[in-house]
Each structure stands twice: as C-alpha cells, then as structure tokens.
Amino acid sequence: MTINIPAQYPRLRTETDEESRRRVRIRKVRNFFKSLFSHTAINIIGLFFLMPFLWMVVTAFKSDQDVFHTPPRWLPYDNLRVEVNGQQLPLYNVITPEGVKQLAAVKIVEGIGTFVDPANSNQTFQYDIQQGATIIAEPIMHVSFRWQNFIDAMERGSRPGIGVSFWVYFKNSLVVAFFSIVGTLVSNTPVAYAFARLKFPGRDILFVLILSTMMLPIQVTIIPIYLFFNDILHWGNSFLPLIIPTFFANAYDVFLLRQFFRTIPEEMCDAARVDGASEWQIFTQIVLPLSVPVLATVTVFTFLWAWNDFTGPLLFLTSPSNFTMALGLQDFQSQRTMIWNQLMAASVVFTVPIIVAFFFAQKTFIQGIKLTGSKE
Amino acid sequence: MDALRMSGRKFSWPPKISKMGPRQRVNFRIGMLFLLPWTIGFLAFTLYPMIASLVYSFSIYHSKQPLEWVGLQNYATLLTDDLFWKSLANTVYLVAIGVPLTLLASFFCAVLLNLKVRGQSFYRVIYFLPSIVPTVASTILWLWILNPNTGILNTLLAHLGISGPNWMSNPDWSKPGLILLGMWGMGGTIVIYLSGLQDVPISLLEAAELDGASWWQRLWNITIPMVSPITLFNLITGVIGMFQYFAQAYVFRGSHGLGYPLNSTLFYSVYLYQNGFLWLKMGYASAMAWVLFIIILICTLLLLKVSDRFTYYAG
Secondary structure, X not given: OOOOOOOOOHHHOOOOHHHHHHHHHHHHHHHHHHHHHHHHHHHHHHHHHHHHHHHHHXXXXXXXXXXXXXXXXXXXXXXXXXXXXXXXXXXXXXXXXXXXXXXXXXXXXOOEEEEEEOOEEEEEEXXXXXXXXXXOEEEOEEEOOOOHHHHHHHHOOOOXXXXXXXXXXXXXXXXXXXXXXHHHHHHHHHHHHHHHHOOOOOHHHHHHHHHHHHHOOHHHHHHHHHHHHHHHOOOOOOOHHXXXXXXXXXXXXXXXXXXXXXXXXXXXXXXXXXXXXXXXXXXHHHHHHHOXXXXXXXXXXHHHHHHHOOHHHHHHOOOHHHOOHHHHHXXXXXXXXOOHHHHXXXXXXXXXXXXXXXXXXXXXXXXXXXXXXXXO | OHHHHHOOOOOOOOOOHXXXXXXXXXXXXXXXXXXXXXXXXXXXHHHHHHHHHHHHHOEEOOOOOOOEEOOOHHHHHHHHOHHHHHHHHHHHHHHHHHHHHHHHHHHHHHHHHXXXXXXXXXXXXXXXXXXXXXXXXXXXXXXXXXXXXXXXXXXXXXXXXXXXXXXXXXXXXXHHHHHHHHHHOOHHHHXXXXXXXXXXXXXXXXXXHHOOOOHXXXXXXXXHHXXXXXXXXXXXXXXXXXXXXXXXXXXXXXXXXXXXXXXXXXXXXXXXXXXXXXXXXXXXXXXXXXXXXXXXXXXXXHHHHHHHHHOOOOO
16 A cells, blocks of 8 residues: 655655754753753752651751751751760860860859860869850760650650650550551441442432531531530540541441442352352452452551541540540640650651551552542 | 432432332341441431531530520621631631642642653652651641741741741741641642543643644643543542641641631631630531531532533543
C-alpha cells in the first residue's frame, strides 16, 4: 500500500545538516531549562515539608542554653564539660590578666563567676562574667545531642505535682488504639460483608443511609453522646467512651471493606454455598482470609486515627492519669513554661510510632488514602 | 458517590416481611444479623443523638437541670450574638482562602511529583510524611517555628530582608499561620491528586504533544479537566473539614484563652465547644450544631450543582 504524502508537507523537505543540528540544540536547551526548573521547584517545596520536621528533631536534642540561641542553629549545641573533683563542670573561655584561659565554672552568682583551672583544681578564681559591653567569661559550646531530653520529657508529667509521667500517657494511647482496632475490625467486617455479598430486601436503602451518615458533622451528635456517656452511664474519665463506639461500625470502614469484599470472586462463595456452608462460615473461612490486605489498611488507619484523636480525649478524660499522648502534650504545652526541647522530644516520641508504621506499611497507607479518596 | 447514584431509585422501608417468600425471609434475617453492630450503633450514636440535639436546640439545657422548652429562642439569640458571627466569619475565612489555596498547592505538588525526576519516590515520601504527624504535635511544632523572635520562619524571612509578622499574637496573622500549618500537612490531598494524574491517559497527552500543544496547553486543556472530579472531591471534603476545624485552633492559642489573639482563632467549632462544654449551654450549642449542619449541607449541594458545568467525567 502506498501512502500519498502531499508534496508540500513541511516535514518532508529534507533538512540540511545545520538545520537539524540547530533543532536538536534548541530541544536540548529547552529540556535543560525544563529539568532545571522542575528540580529547583521540587527541592524548594521539598524544603518546606522537610525543614519543620528536621527542626522538631534538632530542637528535641538541644540543650536549654541552645534552644533560644539567636540566630537559631541547625545543630544542637551544649556546654563543653570537664570533670573536676568528680563533678561535670562547663568550660569557659575567660579573659584573665594573664591572657585567655580555659576555666571550669563552679558557680555563677549575680554576674560573678567562680572558676577553677581543670589542671589545678585546688585553687578557685573569681571573675566578673561581663565588664561593660565586653564579655569576660564565655561558655565553650560544642555540637552535642542531648538524649537526656527524651528521658526528662517522658519522666515528667504534663504539669507539676500530678504524679504521672508521659509514659503513662503513652501507655494510655496504646491501650485506646489497641481496643479501637479490635472494635473496628470486629464490628465493620460483618456489616461490610452483608452489604457486599448478601442479597436481602432493604439492603440498598440501608447502604444509602450508612453512607449519608458520613455527611453528618460530629458537632450535631456529640452533645447527646457526651451526656449519655457521662450522666447516664457514668463513664466519664474512662476510656470506655473512646473505645465502645468503635465496636458499632462506622461508614468509612464499612465502605472501604465493602469495596474490597466485592472484588473477591463470587463463584468461590457460591461454590461454598452449594456445599452447604452457612453465610457465617463463608464470611469467616473464605472472605476474611482473602482480605488480609484491606484488614491491614483498616488496622493502620484506625491506629492512626486513635493515636491522633484529640477531641475525644479532651471531652471525656479529665484526670491526668487517664490522659492520652495527644491530650498530655497539649496540657504540657499550655502550662506557660515553654520548655521547647522537652516539648519537641515528647512530640518526637509521639510521632515515631506513626513514622515506623508508615515505613512498615507504606503501600497500605497510600492504598488506603486512594481507596477512601477516589470513591466516586 | 454511590449514594448519589442510588438515591434516584425508589425505596420502601421497612420491607414487608409478610410479603416475602420463605427464602427471602431467611435472607432478610441473616442480613439483619450481620448488620447488627451497625444498627445498634446507628440508633445509639447517630439517630438518638440527632433527635436529642434537635430537641436541645429548642430548649435551655444545662445538663444537670431539667430541660426547658423555649422554641426558637436559641436560634434567635444566635442572630444577635456577635461572637457567633465572629466565629462564622473566621471559619469562612479558612474555607474561602485556606481550602482553595491548599487545593491549588497540592495540585501543583502532585504535578511536580509526577515528573520524571531522579529520587522521585524519595520526594514523594518527604511531601507525604508531615501529613501523618499527629495534629497536636504538628501544631505545637508550628507554634515553635512561627515564634516571632526565635522561630526559624522569621529568621529565614529576616535573611531575605523581610521582617516577619508576629504570627501568634497578631490577629491579622494567626489565621494565615494556621493555613500554613494546614498546608504543611496536605500530603493526603497530594496523594489523591497524584493517583488522579496517573490515571490521565498518556495517549491523549502524547497526541496533543504531536499536534504541537505546549506543556501549559496540555495541562490546561487535558490534565486539569481530567482530574476535575478529584478536584471536586477534594473541594467538598476540604470545605466540610474546614467548617469543623477545631483541634489545631484549640492547641494554637498556647496558654492563652480560646480564640487568642482577640478572638481571631475563635472558629465555629471552638465557639460551639466553649458554649457546650465550658459554659454548659447545651441547648445553645446544639442550635449552633444544627446551623452548622445546614450550612455544610447547603455548601455541599451548591458545590455539586455548580460543579456540573466544570467537572468532566470520562467514560
């Protein structure tokens, strides 16, 4: 078969060598600028996402002296210390009449410092820290990661004198998350199975009903629920108001699970039905074992949700011994004392389980977002 | 959107058990048994609370004292409550500025992350990670970053010769600060956009390129229309979420009172919380909740209606 190409079609005219080289050169230049632009943009915006993250971690390792250092430094600094007579003392550069010396500070009271020479610890000297505008004694700082912040942050309470530490909050968060996961898995799977695989009169209208509850803002129901748990069941200040509702299914997880259950070949269920299996047996012995990926998604997202939840604990938990991490951290932060390094250390401890979960189940995360996201 | 498609059909409830055959009756029973967890949950945690809060909204109710029916008084009081209007205006600010800005930025990020760049998967993780940092932790972190004197943002701005604002205590800058915090955690929206971009048929883009369409023309005439259903989805969930904005604002005030500074972070849900749980005006708070529900409903329907013209559904 011959193709008639019109003679005047511009591309058909043979290019001279120079023209073709020119064309390639223009394309190369254009591609270079395109790639330069995209690399620059992706990196600059990447910094916007990355830097706060790094700043949280760096601050968590900073010493008290370094937290408010201006300008802020991207590495944690701490006093350089030496051991003098069994004590760890900070080293200072001190301008003495005999020149600049490195001396260890024993104490600094009202602008007058008492120093010892680490090499000759029997003798103490006294110097003003500052004379007029000139600083006489300046601490020697070095890069040092202060792991102690994590211990300090976790072993303190969110406010003084309550006798519970952040470890208790951490444990409380784990307990709430664990039972929420159990409740969510146990209650949502049968409901989703019914909507995915059972045929019964009224199923579709109930499904519309369950989906429409997604539209309902929590504010509409929370006050009666609060009064119900607090005044009728007297469950205030316990985990029960946070955990029990998860045992009664919710629209998001039902929808997510149903979408997955529908992808399981119906023939398998029918074959089992012919063999006399009950719906419960089909559900527990065929459908659930095939649904491990989506069960993992639900588990991860429930953990994320329960771990992150602030409003629930804020409403129902009143005594610090029951606080979750979210509530404890907020309480700590609201107590005027802005101990940023410990706040950030506690925040890191709060965030790490989720980051770990993310790296173990990266696919699950992304899949879950896509499944709930693109549900049109 | 299953719900929307189904809503066109005719339903009757409850199904008449007497009219069912024996087989259907058994199926119905089994089905209802499987649905039991949700049925109880729906009655106890959705239907009953809805009715109760509707009743409360027509009453004066201080939890411990008996309920006193006052008709529309709560709703009438709302109209003359300055703080109510203030909180509504603050929330509308977030919805009108925060949501479109976040959508635009996350679309742009998704386009970038869809380019063939070395280390693409690394960048995707970096863009996504902030969105899973717990809300309380990320809000406290941003309080630290936005610290006017020692925060890194104002230090950075100072390097560029800009004197940064007093983010936390200036009522004009507290909401932009919160929007910035929200944009830091927009990874979920980016992921949804990214999956949408990956569904745009490559053949279409290549055909356009052969015809001489520029990058911008392809983006404007192919990519953006093709992801418009996702934009609509993100828009609606964004608007609904923003109207319920609470935890970040609660934490952001630090040790100051709710709404600090000068009620500029007194958002709708914050004021509702204040009324219902701090001042124990349960009836008034319930009325606020129902007004919120109606506002959200109207916004959603309006967006769906308007979007008909701008949304393209392939296939």
